[in-house]
Amino acid sequence: MTASGNLPGPGLPVQWDAECRSRVLEMLVASEPLLDILETLLQGLEKQRSGALCSLMLLDAQGTFFERVIAPSLPAFYSAALTGMAIGPGLGSCGTAAYTGERVVVEDIASHPYWANYKALAAQAGLAACWSQPVLSATGRVLGTFAIYYREQRAPDTEDLVLIQQCAALACIAIEKDAEARKLRDSEARYRTLVEFSPDPVLVHRMGTILYANPAAVRTFGARDASELIGTGTQTLIHPDYRSQQLSRMQAIVGGMTIQPMTESRFLRLDGTAFDVEVQGTSIQYQGQDAIHVVLRDITERKAAEAALHDSQERFRSLVEFLPMGIIVHQDRLVVYANPAAASTLGAAAAQDLMGLSIVDLTHADYRGGTLERLRLREETGIDPPPVEIKLLKLDGSVIDVQMHATLIQYAGAPAVQASFTDITERKLARDTLQLSANVFSHVREGIVITDADTRIVDANKAFTTITGYARQEVLGQQAHIFQQGPHSEGYYESLWRDLGTQGHWSGEVWSTRKSGEPYAEMVTISAVTDAQGTVRNYVVLLVDITPMKNYQKRLEDLAHFDALTHLPNRLLLADRLRQAISQTQRRAQTLAVVFLDLDGFKAVNDHHGHGVGDELLIALSQRMKGALRDGDTLARIGGDEFVAVLVDLQQADDAQPVLERLLQAAADPVTVGDALIQVSASMGIAVYPRDGTHVDLLLRRADQSMYLAKQAGRNRYQFFNAGSESGA
Numbered sequence: 001m002t003a004s005g006n007l008p009g010p011g012l013p014v015q016w017d018a019e020c021r022s023r024v025l026e027m028l029v030a031s032e033p034l035l036d037i038l039e040t041l042l043q044g045l046e047k048q049r050s051g052a053l054c055s056l057m058l059l060d061a062q063g064t065f066f067e068r069v070i071a072p073s074l075p076a077f078y079s080a081a082l083t084g085m086a087i088g089p090g091l092g093s094c095g096t097a098a099y100t101g102e103r104v105v106v107e108d109i110a111s112h113p114y115w116a117n118y119k120a121l122a123a124q125a126g127l128a129a130c131w132s133q134p135v136l137s138a139t140g141r142v143l144g145t146f147a148i149y150y151r152e153q154r155a156p157d158t159e160d161l162v163l164i165q166q167c168a169a170l171a172c173i174a175i176e177k178d179a180e181a182r183k184l185r186d187s188e189a190r191y192r193t194l195v196e197f198s199p200d201p202v203l204v205h206r207m208g209t210i211l212y213a214n215p216a217a218v219r220t221f222g223a224r225d226a227s228e229l230i231g232t233g234t235q236t237l238i239h240p241d242y243r244s245q246q247l248s249r250m251q252a253i254v255g256g257m258t259i260q261p262m263t264e265s266r267f268l269r270l271d272g273t274a275f276d277v278e279v280q281g282t283s284i285q286y287q288g289q290d291a292i293h294v295v296l297r298d299i300t301e302r303k304a305a306e307a308a309l310h311d312s313q314e315r316f317r318s319l320v321e322f323l324p325m326g327i328i329v330h331q332d333r334l335v336v337y338a339n340p341a342a343a344s345t346l347g348a349a350a351a352q353d354l355m356g357l358s359i360v361d362l363t364h365a366d367y368r369g370g371t372l373e374r375l376r377l378r379e380e381t382g383i384d385p386p387p388v389e390i391k392l393l394k395l396d397g398s399v400i401d402v403q404m405h406a407t408l409i410q411y412a413g414a415p416a417v418q419a420s421f422t423d424i425t426e427r428k429l430a431r432d433t434l435q436l437s438a439n440v441f442s443h444v445r446e447g448i449v450i451t452d453a454d455t456r457i458v459d460a461n462k463a464f465t466t467i468t469g470y471a472r473q474e475v476l477g478q479q480a481h482i483f484q485q486g487p488h489s490e491g492y493y494e495s496l497w498r499d500l501g502t503q504g505h506w507s508g509e510v511w512s513t514r515k516s517g518e519p520y521a522e523m524v525t526i527s528a529v530t531d532a533q534g535t536v537r538n539y540v541v542l543l544v545d546i547t548p549m550k551n552y553q554k555r556l557e558d559l560a561h562f563d564a565l566t567h568l569p570n571r572l573l574l575a576d577r578l579r580q581a582i583s584q585t586q587r588r589a590q591t592l593a594v595v596f597l598d599l600d601g602f603k604a605v606n607d608h609h610g611h612g613v614g615d616e617l618l619i620a621l622s623q624r625m626k627g628a629l630r631d632g633d634t635l636a637r638i639g640g641d642e643f644v645a646v647l648v649d650l651q652q653a654d655d656a657q658p659v660l661e662r663l664l665q666a667a668a669d670p671v672t673v674g675d676a677l678i679q680v681s682a683s684m685g686i687a688v689y690p691r692d693g694t695h696v697d698l699l700l701r702r703a704d705q706s707m708y709l710a711k712q713a714g715r716n717r718y719q720f721f722n723a724g725s726e727s728g729a
């Protein structure tokens, strides 16, 4: 007969032995071993209900068989037989109760079908009745069974049922508490294993007093062993600057926030040195009580690296800020950073004014396509194109030339382009000017020679080659002749260096010789080029070929000094020559003769043969008469058919006579002009220096007077000046 006994109502008196009950509760609080508690419980009930033999059988973890049997009053063989017994419907009172979760009351073991297989065993143990109550956990799981045996057939009364239920409930508490304790022990053991091997320092403290320190903490804080830390206050391990921070975190945990997130803090080693950490606190149960588990991570190295990075970023930032070169960083073609140099180059009041501007808008229209193409290439290949010269637009729209170099960088965690640029507007202008200078150098008609300070030629232009005939390569490295002493006019060398030294330039006319050997005249201007300190670095020599001008000048001079028809010196040049001859004769203490010659009957030639024939006659006679003179003598035509000869190098007046004879002969010899044979003669008057005078005019006048006398005397003759005849004339 099976009965699921009705539970006693709350109003029923519970006759549980108070002494036993409080003993069991005490044992529970003291966490005494489960077996001891359960045995005490069973013995207490047996004592209260005489004849009752109690057992408690505990199921295995899966709830399929009885793992342990606690039955202090049953025979040992019986307990041993039940240990390991499977549960199931009809498998004895306990097997069935454990299986169904319902109380099973068997009043007569010998006749009850549940006991069919076990009644012999029961008989051997002298057991006749068995009431079994399942022990249910708080969640309703069957933990085991509590049973009361009797040696005689017996049915339970209400009090039995209440007691059996209360015992089962108490057993349940003991079993569950034991299981909890075991779980806690297991988890604490696991926790301890974990933290013991943790590379991070771990401290467990309760209200700031350290209960546990793992080996990493011992090492980190510089303790001999854990005991040096256990019992000390955490506050002494925290840097004073961080004590209030850590205190409020601890209070937050105690106040119910189970985890405080990782934060940076600074702790102190036992020797007082500080180290940076990341710290996290968690509320835990430690040895059955509330505690705080603290994990530290030493971030000294990371902090040092961060500080170094920060320093280097600072250095880099200030470098970029003070660079004279413009730096712009752009992302998606928009400016995200600009240094002050970029602002001033682009005409912005502050770098801030450039933020967000499109780099396309800042680029001159002619260069936008190229710029975008380079950006595309850079993005595709990751390779920075070489620097380029482009034009940018300042904020006021004016144009500047820049040299631009862009490179890919990471900026604020995203790819960006850093463009650095230098304003080369002036440099470009200078380059253009230089280009112009080079063009001028190459293309001017003036020869230009540039020498070093030692007057050695470092460059010469094409016009120099044209003028001198020397190729540039031939003269490079050679001394420039213009600076040398040589066949120049007197004082040339001194004046050149004096003027260069005092004025920095010199100019003058110089006769030189072309490579071909041909002499030529050049107008030379030399300028000294000095550096900022005033030291001469170069000389620039400008050469102008003035030979044509010189020739023209000579022609003009010739016209002024020579007779156009006969090419003999004219009156002007005669006076000059005569003056020179006088001073030379005076120096040599010699004498000279001035011969005034007028043709006889020339008018008639003109009249008979024409003026042209007269001219031809004059030319022919000029040549002949000139040929009658000696080297050093001069024949001049002073007008019409009048000539003057100056005979030098005479020791006395008579020495002139052979020449005078030759002159008479030259004038008198017939001349063939065209078809005509023409013959004239000459009358000559002679004045002698110094006897007849010492001045040009006087000598000429006296020679003229004497010529007149010769005419009068019959022509074709010569007449020396005679002081007596003059007074008579």
Ligand SMILES: Nc1nc2c(ncn2[C@@H]2O[C@H](COP(=O)(O)OP(=O)(O)OP(=O)(O)O)[C@@H](O)[C@H]2O)c(=O)[nH]1
Binding pocket: 565, 598, 599, 600, 601, 602, 603, 604, 606, 610, 611, 612, 613, 614, 615, 618, 639, 640, 641
């Ligand atoms: N063909 C030619 N005739 C000239 C030139 N200059 C002057 N006459 C002429 O030369 C002549 C010189 O005059 P005169 O000396 O009186 O002539 P003349 O026949 O020699 O007379 P006497 O001196 O008295 O013998 C003049 O008829 C001038 O016109 C010239 O350049 N060419």
